[in-house]
Amino acid sequence: MRACSKCYHNFVARITKQISERVTLLTDAPENPEGKYVVYWMQMFKRVEFNHALNFAIQEANKRKLPLIVYEGLKYYYPWASDRIHTFILEGVEEKRKEFAKRGIKYIFYLQKNESSPKHVVAKLAEKAALLVTDDFPCFIIPKHNEKIAERLKIPVYAVDSNGIIPMSKFEKEEYAAYTIRPKIKKLLPDYLKPFKEEKPLVASLDLQIDCPDTEVTSRNISKLVSECAIDHSVPPSPIYHGGTANGRKRLKKFIEEILPNYAETRNKPEIDGSSRLSAYLHFGFLSPLEIALAVLEADAPQESKDAYLEELIVRRELSYNFTRHNPRYDSLDALPEWVHETMRKHANDKREKIYSLEELENAKTHDELWNAAQREMLITGEMHNYVRMLWGKNVIAWTPSYKEAFDILGHLNNKYCLDGRNPNSYAGILWCFGKHDRPWVERPVFGTIRYMSSASTGKKFNSKKYIEWTKSLANGRFPEETMD
Ligand SMILES: Cc1cc2nc3c(=O)[nH]c(=O)nc-3n(C[C@H](O)[C@H](O)[C@H](O)COP(=O)(O)OP(=O)(O)OC[C@H]3O[C@@H](n4cnc5c(N)ncnc54)[C@H](O)[C@@H]3O)c2cc1C
Structure with missing residues (x-):
């Protein structure tokens, strides 16, 4: 849809x-x-x-x-x-x-x-x-x-x-x-x-x-x-993320006091609670980026962490909004730059080593434990960690018969399960996996010159075993406060 x-x-x-x-x-x-x-x-x-x-x-x-x-x-x-x-x-x-x-x-x-x-x-x-x-x-x-x-x-x-x-x-x-x-x-x-003047x-x-x-x-x-509404009852509420400004501010406080000081280091570690996890609050407008940015500026944290966070919150996020505002084709592969189309044309018929159906992907039933863990996190919590989200997208490109099919599956799963889905970041993030806002890299099968990421090498950059175990414990009904460091 x-x-x-x-x-x-x-x-x-x-x-x-x-x-x-x-x-x-x-x-x-x-x-x-x-x-x-x-x-x-x-x-x-x-x-x-x-x-x-x-x-x-x-x-x-x-x-x-x-x-x-x-x-x-x-x-x-x-x-x-x-x-x-x-x-x-x-x-x-x-x-x-x-x-x-x-x-x-x-x-x-x-x-x-x-x-x-x-x-x-x-x-x-x-x-x-x-x-x-x-x-x-x-x-x-x-x-x-x-x-x-x-x-x-x-x-x-x-x-x-x-x-x-x-x-x-x-x-x-x-x-x-x-x-x-x-x-x-x-x-x-x-x-x-700068601070905001509230009208009365x-x-x-x-x-x-x-x-x-x-x-x-x-x-x-x-x-x-909710049970009385004619909507999809197969996607349950998140057991972790609860809506509203007060809940967003509670998470913001924890982020500012406990996570931001080490954010430059922990943001790429899905096995620990090391990023803001505020994107759903931003998407629904429960929190404004200005309120968050001002809190970050005032926080007692190293400049390196503040800069790393503000780069994501302002530069990356506003780039996505700029993209969907100006590009009428933001929800299609047509929004990709010419170098991507050229490389996709060249590699469209490359043999895919594995092919999975939407159903197999949706149910986290692939050979790749790390990918399944990312999918599980999304299915259960309504969010997927930034770092594995990139890998998640890249692997679907490798495992589907065409780029178009990969794109449709990614958009559907992201928007169906993620609380922060249906946002400019959703469209830009998925297209990023196909080269949007990126540059050509070394040529290889299927991806051509689109940047490639493999579970084997990505999984070595953090404690992937622990992340996989954590998502399994989520499946058993144990949630972050108890299970994450
Ligand atoms: C395949 C794919 C799909 C994505 N889908 C979504 C989506 O549906 N909704 C969404 O909000 N983001 C999406 N992103 C971007 C990013 O993954 C999320 O914003 C991030 O995971 C949110 O977690 P966080 O709040 O802990 O981020 P933090 O690391 O704490 O970052 C702070 C804030 O900066 C913004 N931000 C962070 N990374 C990015 C980025 N790469 N691009 C744009 N803004 C960013 C977000 O608003 C985020 O809340 C996607 C990325 C990829 C690769």
Whole structure:
């Protein structure tokens, strides 16, 4: 199942106005002078602080002395919708309701369970709104959502970019690789890597009576709610990662205090708890990269570790966002550079030593224990360690009859099981295995000049035996705090 990657880019071409570095006006409709409120439709930045979209919505409401309503919905029919993804999102709802209430803001959360549930809720809510603000996210289903809502509504619709530390609009075209975007980021960073001014609403909206479905979500009813949704119930919730900003911040604190000081060394050691494991919190917007980066800057840790971490969080991550924003073919092999196509053409018919089906791969049933361990980690926890993720992708290229099949399998498994899937990093990370954002290496069968990684050599760079054992213990129901150093 693929999201329509071209839509965003066709749509962007039609965008009427870039209002500021982060704000784009998606319609040319006039404001509703009778509007009773401003709506912020929260789609990807699921947080109350460090949120440029929320801030902009508050500013617009304040300018008009109107109350602000925050609406968040969860539908049952997005690609790969499962108990795992739904649970992670729902775990962040109750805390948002409390936090918004503290700020006097009405927050509505609607869980659309199945076909017979009410539809077009945002459009109905917008009928009495002066204008609507939403999140600008450059891939998966969000560009299409924004296109549709802009077509449907007769009021101004603004999309706000709160994805990265630097606004996506600061990079006007697709960057070739990390080495081309890095100097630009370095130059711009001092202007953006600074504390955030949170806006406060002037008019409270808590007591407004709004005709809109609103689902009560508490920690006690999440599993029941999830079981009632028409989604894939075969992918269970993560036993380790729990959604929400508070859980993200708990992990951030542990990372800053215990892991960051040695990150430069431990990040490539999947057998220990040595990286941030914050990518799922970043993907769902529970944490903003700015909040994390500021915490890293202030941390008591060696500069080498801080630099190594910020390279990943800012340079690598913002390169991915730049890629999906500017490349309409981000979800296909067509997004690869010409040198890759050339080498793939030459090696397309090379004999593959082993061929595995999707089912064998999905169930971690290959001859390669290290690969199976990585797959197991993903199946069980909803995350796969950075270092083995590269190897995971490379091996699927070696074990499938064609590059296209490898690409489709990788995209499907990554997006189905990983909490941080369906993100710009997902598309860029998978294509990286095929040479995107990389350079040619020594020529060899199947891979041609695409960089090759083998389990035999990668497995020697860390304690792979321990990692394999750890994933087996996960399969037996023992989870990190007990099993990882
Ligand atoms: C085949 C493949 C698939 C991938 N799929 C995803 C995905 O679905 N979602 C996802 O967020 N990342 C993906 N990545 C990138 C990377 O593997 C993850 O971001 C990382 O494993 C997250 O773990 P962490 O939070 O502990 O990372 P840390 O090492 O703590 O890094 C900090 C943050 O930097 C960012 N980051 C780290 N590595 C990269 C990278 N290579 N590219 C872009 N940003 C990076 C992430 O936001 C991460 O949370 C993929 C990489 C590959 C090779």
